[in-house]
Amino acid sequence: MLQLSSIYRFPLKSSKGESLSQVRLDPLGVEGDRRWMLVDEASGRFLTQRTHPHMSQLSALWNANGGLTLKADGFEALEVPVPQADSDLRGVTIWRDTLRVPDAGDEAAGWLSRFIDQRVRLVHVPLARARTTESGYGRDDDKVAFADGYPLLLIGQASLDDISDKVGRPLEMLRFRPNLVVSGSAAFAEDGWKRVRIGEVEFRVVKSCSRCILTTIDPHTGERDAQREPLNTLMSYRKQEGGTMFGQNLVNDSHGLLEVGMPVTVLE
Structure with missing residues (x-):
């Protein structure tokens, strides 16, 4: 069976x-799956383990409110709330798609920039802004x-x-x-x-x-x-x-x- x-x-x-x-x-x-993404701050292009393999050691746990709990060795845990769907929009690129999605703010960006060792932003995609x-x-x-x-x-x-x-x-x-x-x-x-x-x-x-x-x-x-x-x-x-x-x-x-x-x- x-x-x-x-x-x-x-x-x-x-x-x-x-x-x-x-x-x-x-x-x-899946509820909460891949609703968040890291992008290069300057270009807005998405980041993955293909070029940043240590992302595999980054824990980003989903919570019932849709936010994230970020954890990594040597870093204090950070709670990141879901940004408002239509504020602080940032242009991002994932493969051939370009879209504007909410930015999660400076605290999350600073935490993740230190982890990645590159200036990055954390973005979230609400249903209304999802790709086809x-x-x-x-x-x-x-x-x-x-x-x-x-x-x-x-x-x-x-x-x-x-x-x-x-x-x-x-x-x-x-x-x-x-x-x-x-x-x-x-x-x-x-x-x-x-x-x-x-x-x-x-x-x-x-x-x-x-x-x-x-x-x-x-x-x-x-x-x-x-x-x-x-x-x-x-x-x-x-x-x-x-x-x-x-x-x-x-x-x-x-x-x-x-x-x-x-x-x-x-x-x-």
Whole structure:
């Protein structure tokens, strides 16, 4: 039987993830997921572990009011409230998208600039200012916060086990930063899914996820793998037109509650 075996949330793009036993979904996917982002102060361009691998050591926990609790070794914890949706707007760029979103203020920017060792700003995206997903996939009105392209990422546990066997050591699921992990399927079975239901929530599978150098960063230490694993191994047998694929991007069509252990049904 297929079941939901893990749930993860990443409140601040490219920071540590939270493992959850249950979570609600809203129009942008997992409630609180990737609603915050770091940008270069001068250019407004987004920052990730691709260029700043030590972001993997930054804890940004989501709270029930939508704010963040920032924590890192050697720093005092900082509570950051949600900024007002239409004040202190800052122009930012994430991939090909440009948008104006609320800035979280000087205290958060100073804290994070010291951690990153670069002048940065922390920004938040309210629902009304969310981006649309990539044209040609899904529906024209599908929305996404600060995730790379889509609201949710699903990976089968057997798929991780397969790449771990080929690399020759157990790999952490957090290297691949999924929201949902499904157990009970064959390796890469999710490649063929088009619609799934978890509990009472239905999802559309819209696009495979192309993987990058970020997968080579140890989520516990922030260090890059000297052999570029597991990316090199993935490239040896998962490279397709459009990239090296691992995991499936989803859009949720309703806003229910998810809980670890719920049954997963492949509808199409």
